[in-house]
Amino acid sequence: MPIITNLDVMLAKRKMSLTELSERIGITMANLSILKKGKAKAIRFTTLTAICNILECQPGDILEYKEEEPN
Amino acid sequence: MTSKFSFIKAVSILLKVVWYAQWLFMGSLVVFAITIIANPSFVDLDKLNGFKVEFKKVELPRSIVSPPNEKRDVFLTNGTGRMHIEDYKSNIVLHRLLGVLLELFIFMMIIHFLTKLFNNMAKGDYFILENGIFIKFISFLIIASGIIPNILYYIINLNIENTLHLDAIIFKSRLSLDLKTILLGLLVFVIAQVFIKGNELREENELTI
Numbered sequence: 486m487p488i489i490t491n492l493d494v495m496l497a498k499r500k501m502s503l504t505e506l507s508e509r510i511g512i513t514m515a516n517l518s519i520l521k522k523g524k525a526k527a528i529r530f531t532t533l534t535a536i537c538n539i540l541e542c543q544p545g546d547i548l549e550y551k552e553e554e555p556n
Numbered sequence: 557m558t559s560k561f562s563f564i565k566a567v568s569i570l571l572k573v574v575w576y577a578q579w580l581f582m583g584s585l586v587v588f589a590i591t592i593i594a595n596p597s598f599v600d601l602d603k604l605n606g607f608k609v610e611f612k613k614v615e616l617p618r619s620i621v622s623p624p625n626e627k628r629d630v631f632l633t634n635g636t637g638r639m640h641i642e643d644y645k646s647n648i649v650l651h652r653l654l655g656v657l658l659e660l661f662i663f664m665m666i667i668h669f670l671t672k673l674f675n676n677m678a679k680g681d682y683f684i685l686e687n688g689i690f691i692k693f694i695s696f697l698i699i700a701s702g703i704i705p706n707i708l709y710y711i712i713n714l715n716i717e718n719t720l721h722l723d724a725i726i727f728k729s730r731l732s733l734d735l736k737t738i739l740l741g742l743l744v745f746v747i748a749q750v751f752i753k754g755n756e757l758r759e760e761n762e763l764t765i
Contacts, residue, residue, distance in 0.1 A: 512765065516765045517765070519763060519765060520765045524763065525763050525764070525765045526759070526760050526763040526764060527760065527763070527764040527765075528764070528765050529764065529765065532765050
């Protein structure tokens, strides 16, 4: 996927654990883990809003577009 | 919900019973075929009457017997109009038997995939890739059952056409494909594609955070 998530970077910057984030936004750890590992196929605006709200950041801080390297 | 679930389980058990019964039937047919290979004189229509598979001693209908010096075409086709001849040779009987075995094999494979499909459904797994693949296999087998045995019977009828001679009657083998079965197979193929697409949508839904 050319879209990568920098959730772990933002969590480190805010000194927050994944468990705390999951509790505060009401999303299961399993789902947040899928997002963090970049295995998610899509993200809902509501989820993105909740994450940005808690981490006090912009969607661009969490999501990044990187061109895929040709094999 | 519970009643539906138990219905699926009941069908699953029934399919298993059919599966074993088919093995038994297939085994008996194989034994019969081996007996014919070993002892061609075993092919006696009076003996074969008991099997009720394809071999029946039936008198030729009077309607197809033409008056002398007048030739009439008689077509050898499958289904109700299938030819029944009295001087069956052992190889023709064997070919017929192979046709029955082939049909049975296709049917057994359908039952096999259907059993797996029902087992998955009993577990509550509906839109999984495995189900889509099973349904796709079933569709191919249904299409094959509408084509392959008919081609085989056509070849057998060609054999009869070349070996059987009756006064004033010309035997002609005719290829008849089972269009209804082929269309049904195509419909099942579409359902398989729906299941495969359903699996994609389910995965996408599960991976949407």
